[in-house]
Amino acid sequence: MLVSKKALAVLGSAALMASMTVGSGIAFAQDGPLRGNIRVVIGSTSTGGDTYQNSSIVADALSEKLNLNMKVDAVGASSAFRTLDRDSRGNTLMIFHDQSYLGHLYGVEGYDDIFEKYTIGPTVAINPGNAYLVPKDSPYQTLDDIIAAVGAGETVRVAIQPGGVSEIGFSALKNAISIEHPGQEDNLVAVNTGSQSDKNQQLFDDQADVINGTVQANEQYTRLPEDDQKAMRFVWLTARQDTIEQAPEEGLGQTTRQQLLAYVEPNVNVTMGGDESFTFDKEFFFLYNKDMDPAIVEQIDEALAEIYAEGEIQETQKNAFFIPNFKPSDEASEYLQDKMTRYEGIIENIK
Amino acid sequence: MEFLSLLDLTFFLLAALGALVGIVFGAIPGMTATMAVAVCLPLTYALGLNHGLALLLGLYVGGISGGMVPAILINIPGTPSSITTTFDGYPMAQKGEGEKALRVSVIASVVGGLISAAVLFFFAPMLADFSIKFSYVEKFLIILLALSVIASLSSNMLVGIFSGVIGIWLSLVGVYSTSDGGNGKTRLMFDFMEPYLFEGFSLLPVLIGIFGISTILLEAEKGVKNELSGERVKLGKGGSGFSMSIFKGRLTNLVRSSFIGTFVGMLPGVGGSAASVLAYTQEKNLSKDSSEMGKGAPQGLIASESANNALTGGALIPLLSLGIPGDSTTAVLIGAFTLQGIQVGPLFIPENVDTWYVMMTALIFANIVMFFLMFYAIKHIAKVVMVPKHLLFPIIVMMCVVGAYAINYGIMFDVWTLLIFGVLGYVIQKVGLEVAPLIIGFILGSQAEVYFVKSLESAGTFSIFFTKSPIAVVLWILIIASVVFSILMGLKRRKVSREEASQ
Known part of the structure; x- marks a missing residue:
């Protein structure tokens, strides 16, 4: 078989990419205030995670629209913030999610108030997959069972990564227990872990009764036979019902949207007091250096508005199990601040 | 056989x-x-999944084995897992046996790579079930076992252990990250150091500094003499001194180290460098004659290189059968799947049979290509040592600086780390401390801490380390055997030297 021209081009570009780490790429000419090579740092060190995946989709679309080089770097939260602090020219942008302000609310070292320290950029998507799981042979069939058991004095251990998205559902659950069964909330115990594999391992080792996970990472585990040590079952997705309803009908893997809807409100109810029920959508958005030229903020807003108007990016996002959710900077900033206030209450209540 | 299409x-x-x-990446210190x-990951968009995987797996296999070149020729581990390759490789290169050392290493690498690929192919799901039996306690014990090499590696045991402890201490500088289940607070530093040392010292600049820069400083102290003529003779017509007979009687070592590499690769969260260190320890403890190890023995190279290449297959086991990466490279590799919207998890192999076969083909092919590329290029690569030192050293220093700057995508403090540890490495050797134990302590220290703390956190009692499982008991036996053996060896060595002195 002959090597096609395309293959040669790809081979060439592979070599070029490799050499790019040593030297820097060449900037192409652009019209807007944003120019040169743009580095998009993200708050996660994983290239296998949702932040990287979603940021790549957005950065790809943006670099094509604006005709510039954009590269996503998985440097992790503290490095990303510090890198962003150093660059006010606009050559470094950051994409992260609710962790950026939840970390601050939980008082995690290295997290400042993002609304004060940075300019909030547009939101781009939601990952509706934040989930809580139990072993397949767990005595708890539903989240209500868990709330009732804790209320009756049973100790239930939940594996989470403290200080953020992974903890907020746990905090809400604890808050709900303190409302429904006052004084019993301390029976819900957090097990401190790190990565998803650590959380899974806690479940396999019987060191936790419930773990925080995601639809994306844990769906296959829910399809294992019950006698498998690794088999799990969803009990709760924190996303809003509206959010899951926008997911593709076929859902993810072999779990359909219909099946997933069984694990969200109003089928699963975590009270926040009164009629209000807790939900949490993990949202991705841009963060900018405070001193960056406002014209760049506008330029990105406009470019993204055009991209979303074209409609192609929504398809890509949905295929990757993200829910498109574009809000321009001003709107996003206000919206996220409201969101933060909502969760601040929960965290205060259970302190 | 649909995947053939x-x-x-x-x-x-x-x-x-x-x-x-x-x-090339592996051979440049710091890359x-x-x-x-990571650099080529976005290319998988353009290439499609299968072609993308071919490229990435090629990079993975090449990158791991490329690390042996600078390790042997200039005493700088190109990748952290080739650290034990420097122990015997560099002494051999100094004796003019660089080419021989490289050939031994290449063969060990390809054998390690292929054995681990075979293990991956036949036993992946089964082994994944076994690997989840390793909880925090067992992982801590594995690291402790690897740390026990410090005792047998040092020429003076007390000094060696002291150096190892310093290494562990240095590894704990920085934040105890919340993603490791820590409290997110920094320790072992003053407040003003926080902007630089928040995440502690980066591994590679430390490695390159302590090995590479300090070696250059020691050489610089000697001054530039014309040593070339002598080396030219050694490299010249007499051949490389390599023949397959070196492997005679070393088959057990080769196979054992390959399995150790595969096995360590398989355990998520236990870094790759533990694999070669562990294989090296076991060879040191179990072989009939390990007295030459550390002074330029091919058996050390065999252990180290077969184990570090066996990592590749091993680390893919949990990735493909649990969705959990086994080492830092497979953690990046997982991105190729997510970018293509493919779920990795316990059902990955049954649901993506074609992709699975494609990956196996790429892995085996990459190992074979790596072998031929390196085996026949060695003659030319080995000539690096013939470059006059006044030209070679500045180039190495420049490459080290570039590599250190690039490793975390442009952090200047990493370059300072390189220089600090370069000078430290020089001073350490001057005051009589030992570099190898120190660096092993540094590499394994922070992991040991995380698993130690987590074990205590989840069990609440120290006795858990002994009673957790039969695996834990076996690991304790290995640790005790390793320590006792080193003590006996130490005593024997002392006796021999005393007898020699009295004669």
Whole structure:
């Protein structure tokens, strides 16, 4: 078989990419205030995670629209913030999610108030997959069972990564227990872990009764036979019902949207007091250096508005199990601040 | 055999190109396999999944084996897992046996790579079930076992252990990250150091500094003499001194180290460098005659290189059968799947049989390409040592600086780390401390801490380390055997030297 021209081009570009780490790429000419090579740092060190995946989709679309080089770097939260602090020219942008302000609310070292320290950029998507799981042979069939058991004095251990998205559902659950069964909330115990594999391992080792996970990472585990040590079952997705309803009908893997809807409100109810029920959508958005030229903020807003108007990016996002959710900077900033206030209450209540 | 239709010439070219670029990355101090894979990750968009995987797996295999070149020739581990390669490789190169050392290493590498690929192919799901039996306690004990090499590696045991403790202490500088289940607070530093040392010292600049820069400083102290003529003779007509007979009687070592590498690769969260260190320890403890190890013995190279290449297959086991990466490179590799919208998890192999076969093909092919590229290029590569030192050293220093700056994508403090540890490495050797134990302590220290704390956190009692499981008991026996053995060896050595002195 002959090597096609395309293959040669790809081979060439592979070599070029490799050499790019040593030297820097060449900037192409652009019209807007944003120019040169743009580095998009993200708050996660994983290239296998949702932040990287979603940021790549957005950065790809943006670099094509604006005709510039954009590269996503998985440097992790503290490095990303510090890198962003150093660059006010606009050559470094950051994409992260609710962790950026939840970390601050939980008082995690290295997290400042993002609304004060940075300019909030547009939101781009939601990952509706934040989930809580139990072993397949767990005595708890539903989240209500868990709330009732804790209320009756049973100790239930939940594996989470403290200080953020992974903890907020746990905090809400604890808050709900303190409302429904006052004084019993301390029976819900957090097990401190790190990565998803650590959380899974806690479940396999019987060191936790419930773990925080995601639809994306844990769906296959829910399809294992019950006698498998690794088999799990969803009990709760924190996303809003509206959010899951926008997911593709076929859902993810072999779990359909219909099946997933069984694990969200109003089928699963975590009270926040009164009629209000807790939900949490993990949202991705841009963060900018405070001193960056406002014209760049506008330029990105406009470019993204055009991209979303074209409609192609929504398809890509949905295929990757993200829910498109574009809000321009001003709107996003206000919206996220409201969101933060909502969760601040929960965290205060259970302190 | 439907997957055969997915393979075309481009597929094999990409795997070969990957191996070549990977070797270059691995060979440049400071550039690693992980970096090569990360840089090329976005290409999987353009290439499609199968071609993308061919390229990435090529990079992975090439990157891991390329690390042996600077380790042997200039005493700088190109990747952290080739650290034990420097122990015997560099002394051999100094004796003018660089080419021989490289050939031994290449063969060990390809054997390690292929054995681990075979293990991956036949036993992946089964082994994944076994690997989840290793909880925090067992992982801590594995690391402790690897740390026990410090005792047998040092020429004076007390000094060696002291150096190792300093290494562990240095590894704990920085934040105890919340993603490791820590409290997110920094320790072992003053407040003003926080902007620089928040995440502690980066591993690679430390490695390159303590090995590379300090070696250059020691050489610089000697001054530039014309040593070339002598070396030219050694490299010249007499051949490399390499023949397959070196492997005679070393088969057990080769196979054992390959399995150790595969096994350590398989455990998520236990870094790759533990694999070669562990294989090296076991060879030191179990072989009939290990007295030459550390002074330029091929058996050390065999252990180290077969284990570190066996990592590749091993680390893919949990990735493909649990969705959990086994080492830092496979953690990046997982991105190739997510970018293509493919779920990795316990059902990955049954649901993506074609992709699975494609990956196996790429992995084996990349190993073979790596072998031929390196085996026949060695003659030319080995000539590096013939470059006059007043030209070679500045180039190495420049490459080290570039590599250190690039490793975390442009952190200037990493370059300072390189220089600090370069000078430290020089001073350490001057005051009589030992470098190898120190660096092993540094590499394994922070992992040991995390698993130690987590074990206590989840069990609440120290006795858990002894009572957790039969695996834990076996590991304790190995640790005790390793320590007792080192003590006996130490006593024997002392007796021999005393007898020699009295004669």
